[in-house]
Amino acid sequence: MDGVIATLTAAWKHLVRREGAQPDTELFQTSIMGALLQGQYEGSMSYATLALHGDFGIGTFNDLDGEMIAFDGRFYQLRSDGSVRTVEPKQLTPFALVTFFKPAEVINIDSESDQAAVATRIEQSSSANLFTAIKLEGHFRKMTTRTVEVQSKPFPPLIEAAAHEKTLSFSQIEGTIIGFRTPAYAQGIGVPGLHLHFLSRDERSGGHVLSYSLDSGNLQLMPLHTFHLELPIAAEFVGSTLSLDSFSKDVKEVEGG
Numbered sequence: 001m002d003g004v005i006a007t008l009t010a011a012w013k014h015l016v017r018r019e020g021a022q023p024d025t026e027l028f029q030t031s032i033m034g035a036l037l038q039g040q041y042e043g044s045m046s047y048a049t050l051a052l053h054g055d056f057g058i059g060t061f062n063d064l065d066g067e068m069i070a071f072d073g074r075f076y077q078l079r080s081d082g083s084v085r086t087v088e089p090k091q092l093t094p095f096a097l098v099t100f101f102k103p104a105e106v107i108n109i110d111s112e113s114d115q116a117a118v119a120t121r122i123e124q125s126s127s128a129n130l131f132t133a134i135k136l137e138g139h140f141r142k143m144t145t146r147t148v149e150v151q152s153k154p155f156p157p158l159i160e161a162a163a164h165e166k167t168l169s170f171s172q173i174e175g176t177i178i179g180f181r182t183p184a185y186a187q188g189i190g191v192p193g194l195h196l197h198f199l200s201r202d203e204r205s206g207g208h209v210l211s212y213s214l215d216s217g218n219l220q221l222m223p224l225h226t227f228h229l230e231l232p233i234a235a236e237f238v239g240s241t242l243s244l245d246s247f248s249k250d251v252k253e254v255e256g257g
């Protein structure tokens with residue numbers, strides 16, 4: 001098993017180092033949150049292509065088959081049955097954000113902090129007007145995550161799909177949070193505020209972060225000044241009516257903001 005993972009990692013490293021990718025401070029995103037909210041869960045972008053744009057980030061899979069978290073060059077699929085597996089390059093995504101992470105600021109948090117206190121640290125050390133990549137490694141006193149469940153056609157809107165999501169709670173768990181702070185003006189494109197995913201250190205559990213408290217940890221932040229948004233070519237996207245009317249209510253309900 002170790003040999004398989006080592007081989008896959010080597011394959012990813014080869015892909016992400018290909019010439020033409022932007023290695024510095026670019027955030028790359030495929031599709032938009034507004035399309036995902038409407039039930040557009042079928043993308044044409046493979047993880048092999050996504051990895052050319054970054055090896056760190058979050059997202060989901062076609063048919064909404066779980067949560068994605070990527071860091072240190074590895075991509076993981078966290079499924080609603082609680083399983084975790086390494087993503088295969090040929091898998092497809094309808095929505096993901098990635099970058100090549102190089103922290104600009106490292107903050108050690110050595111006292112117990114709740115979610116709001118960590119959010120305040122992030123807000124103090126980043127701009128509300130930039131996208132910021134976030135990595136938080138630590139020992140979590142509590143962690144509650146959710147994982148969306150694979151959907152079949154006709155796809156329901158995300159708010160309905162999320163009503164059946166699986167929620168998991170952990171206590172005294174080590175692991176890594178990966179995510180982004182998104183500006184309010186990007187509503188419709190992303191999830192304004194913090195959007196975070198978690199993977200336990202033993203790589204056996206995780207998901208989209210709903211709530212947590214931290215005993216101690218290491219917070220790393222990277223401001224992103226370039227935003228590369230790739231929009232779907234599918235008729236489903238091109239011909240759909242995307243409206244911001246219910247976006248903020250729906251995204252808050254679905255993402256737990």
Ligand code: ZN
Nearest residue numbers: 067196197208
């Ligand atoms: Zn998420």
